[in-house]
Amino acid sequence: MAKGKKTVFFCQNCGHEETKWLGQCPMCKEWNTFVEEKVIASSVSASVKTDRDIEKKIVALSQVNTDEQKRFQTGMKELDRVLGGGIVPGSLVLVGGDPGIGKSTLLLQVCQKLAKERQVLYISGEESLSQIKLRANRMGDFSDNMKLFCETNLGTIRNVIEKKQPEFVVIDSIQTMYSEEVPSAPGSVSQVRESTNVFMQLAKGLGITIFIVGHVTKEGTVAGPRVLEHMVDTVLYFEGDRHASYRILRGVKNRFGSTNEIGVFEMRQNGLVEVENPSEYMLSGKPENASGSVVACSIEGTRPLLIEIQALVCDTNFGMPRRTATGTDYNRVNLLMAVLEKRIGLHLANCDAYVNIAGGIRMNEPAIDLGIVMAIVSSYKNRPVDERMIVFGEVGLSGEVRAVNMPEQRVAEAKKLGFETCVVPEVSLDMVKGIKGIKIIGVKTINDAMNLI
Template sequence: MAKQKTAYVCNDCGSEYSKWQGQCNDCGAWNTLSEVRLGSSAPHTAKFSGYAGAASQQAEVKRLAEVDLADLPRFSSHCAEFDRVLGGGLVPGSAILIGGSPGAGKSTLLLQTLCQLAEQHEALYVTGEESLQQVAMRAQRLGLPTDKLKMLSETNVETLLQVAQQLRPKVMVIDSIQVMHMADIQSAPGSVSQVRESAAYLTRFAKQTHTTLFLVGHVTKDGSLAGPKVLEHMIDCSLLLEGDNDSRFRTLRGHKNRFGAVNELGVFAMLENGLKEVKNPSAIFLNRAGDASPGSLVMVVWEGTRPMLVEIQALVDDSHLSNPRRIAVGLDHNRLAMLLAVLHRHGGLHTGDQDVFVNVVGGVRVAETGADLALLLAVVSSLRDRALPQDLVVFGEVGLSGEIRPVPSGQERIREAAKHGFRRAIVPKGNCPRQAPEGMEVIGVERLSQALEAL
């Protein structure tokens, strides 16, 4: 018998090595190499015939202007928030990876979507972790139409694709990719080689048959997607469903999208009858207390293609430690420390002997720099123990020299704040409109000292 070849693959970046070593030379991670047995590549060359345009006989060269975009029309998922994150709808032949922590609602969201799509299109739901009875009980509890959705309980990739080739579904869900396996790969399901080869085989099927493919993926303890990083390069769209167990709101964020904008955000509410889309997230995140309190301020952040109003809270208190604490929930911890240094140097306010806690209400994670000015003003409000007006909204980026830089889409942010009843705004001078919205006072500032004087 011939000796079977093996390789060692990095779990973080997917780099391959002929022998084991402690550190990956490409990404620098330690103890991430796992052994992979190389099997026969014959099954991977299969062609999925029977579909129009499945495999062309001869490669054809076209000019970019001659490519007909009408060949792949989008179709709606019957959920406006889901379509927003996807870039406007589902694209035939696309592979979409949806990740999230256990209990976030990945299976619920996809089951709702496929039950609605099955009314008009052929749909197949492949479950590998749950039995058909468990999925049927969930659909009955959610009150979903179950007459036309086809179900399959299978973990072997070759077997389920044989069934899919006979049914010819337009949309197919694989729940989840970590439990799928191929017969010619000797490693266990969930390993690097099984996840990579199974995803590649399923993606090839989706491309050749113009099937919209959903892959459900697990996440690790640090919140990243489990499996090799090369999996993110195979698929067309990578989505992450986030939400705390004690919160009934879920956010669906796009990290990669070949057919639309990235960093788009969709908001859902987890109710008894499933996930329901939230069409006006600002109204939910602005559920403020009746009385104004120090350290509370509303800012306008830009998520994808729309503005969103969220509340930021700061608490500054005397520290009894030699190294005062700097804790940020929903914001970058390093940026908080940098902005406090800017406040001391250019604002004249010292927080070196104070504990500073910052929180974005509602579990929203803000990654853009447009929240800098609101964060500093909330810290100043808590430090001075003086409440800010509840009809005040703030946004702007703060530089290291104390300047207030303009942010993208400033006009749309101001109009969104005026629509929700805010009457005063402190914004960068470069974002000041020529004509402010009716009944709203817009104050443009260029320096941090000017913003503190405007308060």
């Protein structure tokens, strides 16, 4: 039968579909997210599969191969770490990040390394061939296996991929792709969903690894429906201040590995450079004998990171004190300040408090609670903390210092970087007593920790 057009309303946040406009989405409960789009309605019924086709797809559980899927390395250890050990053939990976953060630069460097042994196709819908070449000139030489293609028509791109069948494809970006069968503008909910569905079919059907670049909204999520993140195998976010030199690659979703790992990069003139020792990098430029500065240890995945926590406490000039937290949870800082007032009698009600994680990295692990508390007290009393000492531990509402996971790795990282003293929760002493060459102090409450300042 003939096809007809109908008007539907899509939620830009979650992709929920309604026949009329609603103020609040009934699925994700967000307000004013519905947009009107025209879609093609077809009454053509789907082809019915024969019994033989169905029997071929039914497999006994005992016959399913459970061997680890073969991966291939990207040549960038930090990216391989976040991906779970390398790229899985036939996977669909979404890379999101703020404009100018370095998404295209990262993927172009990956193409440079993979093109030495594999066929690579870089499809750009935002830049011309000359623009990509100018950026590639800063990175060095590229193999002839690296092919460029500037196109936004989804049908043309699909034909090229099916004909050339490269091993690795980059789509930059998914918001510029459009299908002629979908009567809406590029970047709309329908276009993004249709484009992602086509690339998913190509990746799974041909065994091609496809990386797609996605722009982010002002809230920091990938633009388009959230169903986009559900369709892909892996979601990576490229974080950091575009004016700073460092970048953090964080895995949000990964069907083939852990989502706790992070990769650290430094942006230089010739591209992104991997930071193999992030702890040393984060502590560079740490002030000496300054009050309000404490080194704490956090865990990202399997990697311990030493970070500098800075606090500044001063008398307020207004009726309501100001509280600011950069790099950590604002509400958590307020909670810890309330614990200090209640449990050790520190009068912070008339003081402004500013807490900052130096280096711009963002950490929300409870293990840095003790570092935040000691930094606030150090600034309030104007007494510096020993610069060769690190601390970690979770602080409860009763003022107790609770255990955290992986204390041995944290102490070992501090010892490797030359720290002499490590303040740990008392309940974790048995787990770290076998580590020699560093003084370990156990604290049971924040009162015990305050005696070290």
